Amino acid sequence: MxxxxxxxxxxxxxxxxxxxxxxxxxxxxxxxxxxxxxxxxxxxxxxxxxxxxxxxxxxxxxxxxxxxxxxxxxxxxxxxxxxxxxxxxxxxxxxxxxxxxxxxxxxxxxxxxxxxxxxxxxxxxxxxxxxxxxxxxxxxxxxxxxxxxxxxxxxxxxxxxxxxxxxxxxxxxxxxxxxxxFDPDLDVPPLERRDELVFVGSRYPNRVELLERLAAAGVPVRAYGRQWSHHPVDRLRTWELRRPALPAERDIPLNEAYAVQAAAAGAINVHGLQAGHAMRTFEVPGMGGLQLVDRADVAEFYEPGAEVLVFESPEHLVELGSRAVREPAWGERIRAAGRRRSHAEHTxxxxxxxxxxxxx
Incomplete structure (x- = not known):
């Protein structure tokens, strides 16, 4: 057809x-x-x-x-x-x-x-x-x-x-x-590589804990979304005044999220108790990003260590995130492999x- x-x-x-x-x-x-x-x-x-x-x-x-x-x-x-x-x-x-x-x-x-x-x-x-x-x-x-x-x-x-x-x-x-x-045809503006980890999505306690552990360990990290943003309009929109003490940005459209996650030293994907894999599982590698994901069963779609990175604990995330920032060449090999697999199988x-x- x-x-x-x-x-x-x-x-x-x-x-x-x-x-x-x-x-x-x-x-x-x-x-x-x-x-x-x-x-x-x-x-x-x-x-x-x-x-x-x-x-x-x-x-x-x-x-x-x-x-x-x-x-x-x-x-x-x-x-x-x-x-x-x-x-x-x-x-x-x-x-x-x-x-x-x-x-x-x-x-x-x-x-x-x-x-x-x-x-x-x-x-x-x-x-x-x-x-x-x-x-x-x-x-x-x-x-x-x-x-x-x-x-x-x-x-x-x-x-x-x-x-x-x-x-x-x-x-x-x-x-x-x-x-x-994921959508390989989405219009994504190119961005220069950034020496920080990013998280794009809703704010839940387990996600706050992980990002705060990274920041405490000296790993640069930034969150995106109205529930993280310190902007007064976002505080009013969410009916909340308190925010985690983390670098944060406002909501961004999907194509910008694709670009931000692709440009970062690593993009964190936290599922918690979700039964299936979120869109982000396919979006990050699909757009050439380095994915750090909390689900070992991602192996159904990608080879851990070669196409994505799987973390098993906050300490493990700190270890992988630190290396991603410190050794960009290591991450580039994984990005390229994840992108190839995504375009071949996961659109x-x-x-x-x-x-x-x-x-x-």
């Missing part, structure tokens, strides 16, 4: 933006429903377009216009902060917009990513279409409010974690294992191609 086009639905009432040039013959229309999280839907849409689909994207939790942002803050986020449960209101709003977008798209197939704030009305509409559909969970199952009965009837369920795919299969779900990936296009066998 040759590459096609995709459309990103703008807020209701405005004009969608179409990307690419339509093919001369009619191709199947794929309706991609996704969270707005870091713009991953754009990369995933490109990957499915490369499989020959005309892809229309709807981000169910994107509040793009000023009026939508104001409504979200005033009617959902602020009441939630003071103890009011606004889950039902959010589900109703997201579902209403998703149903309208689905009716407008009139697709031949439907791929839903997460869908964690879409109500039963949306799924009823999908079932009524009678078209092939899949649900892709690129996060842990426990972060979703789906019952086993629902998962058994929704269609194929793709999980980013092999263990969860196996568990779902044992429970009678048509489940398949689809790891995360979103590889994932999209694998998933074509599972439509029902």
């Amino acid at each position: 040759t590459a096609r086009t995709y459309t990103v639905l703008a807020p209701l009432g405005s004009t969608p933006a179409r990307v690419g040039v339509p093919a001369g013959r009619r191709t199947e229309r794929l309706f991609l429903v996704s969270p707005a999280f870091h713009g991953y839907h754009r990369s995933i849409a490109r990957a499915w377009a490369q499989q020959g689909f005309d892809v229309t994207v709807h981000c169910y939790d994107a509040y793009a216009t000023p009026a939508m942002k104001l409504r979200n803050k005033a009617l959902l986020e602020l009441p939630q902060r003071v103890g009011m449960d606004r889950t039902a209101a959010r589900v109703a709003w997201d579902t209403q917009r998703a149903v309208a977008a689905l009716r407008e798209a009139r697709p031949d197939r439907v791929l839903v990513i997460k869908g964690d704030s879409l109500g039963e009305q949306f799924w009823d509409e999908v079932r009524a279409l009678g078209v092939p559909r899949m649900l892709w969970l690129y996060d842990d199952l426990h972060r979703h409010d789906y019952s086993l009965d629902f998962l058994r009837t929704v269609g194929p369920v793709l999980s980013y974690a092999r263990s969860e795919a196996d568990e779902l299969t044992a429970d009678g779900v048509d489940a398949h294992y689809l790891p995360n990936g 979103f296009a590889h994932r999209a191609a694998a998933a074509q066998d599972w439509w029902t």
